[in-house]
Amino acid sequence: MNRNRQLTELINIGKTIAARLRSVGIKDEADLRKMGPIKAHQLLEHRYPDETLPICYYLYSFEGALKGLHWDEIGEKRKQMLKKRHSLMAYGDDVDPRLINDKLDAERFEAQTRYAH
Numbered sequence: 001m002n003r004n005r006q007l008t009e010l011i012n013i014g015k016t017i018a019a020r021l022r023s024v025g026i027k028d029e030a031d032l033r034k035m036g037p038i039k040a041h042q043l044l045e046h047r048y049p050d051e052t053l054p055i056c057y058y059l060y061s062f063e064g065a066l067k068g069l070h071w072d073e074i075g076e077k078r079k080q081m082l083k084k085r086h087s088l089m090a091y092g093d094d095v096d097p098r099l100i101n102d103k104l105d106a107e108r109f110e111a112q113t114r115y116a117h
Contacts, residue, residue: 005029012061012071020044029066037062038086059086 006028007018024043026032032040041059059082060071067074 007032010065011068012065017058017061020048023047032062033066037066037082038089041086042089055083055086059083 007013007021007026008015010029010032013021021027021032021040021044024040024047026035026040026043035043037059040062041053041055044053044058057071060074060079063078063082064071064074
């Protein structure tokens with residue numbers, strides 16, 4: 001049985017990133033999983049607008065944390081897809097999901113944007 005781990009128990013998530021996640025309401029692994037890496041990164045961008053939040057330190061770290069991988073091990077194809085989806089989601093519901101590479105990603109994208117507002 002999987003247990004709901006604290007943020008700092010996840011790979012790629014240290015004290016600083018965990019504190020920032022908690023500041024936007026993401027308190028544990030279940031919250032991060034429910035929110036997803038893209039939305040979590042966007043929440044931090046809105047919470048900390050004057051700071052640069054490098055994609056590799058946040059978006060890739062969140063993806064890796066949920067997959068149990070170091071952020072650099074998630075693969076270039078997945079990184080590119082995450083960056084593309086992150087950019088597209090900045091436009092909210094106006095994005096045509098057909099711009100995303102495959103059907104499964106489009107379905108996930110639509111589900112995420114439905115709950116984004």
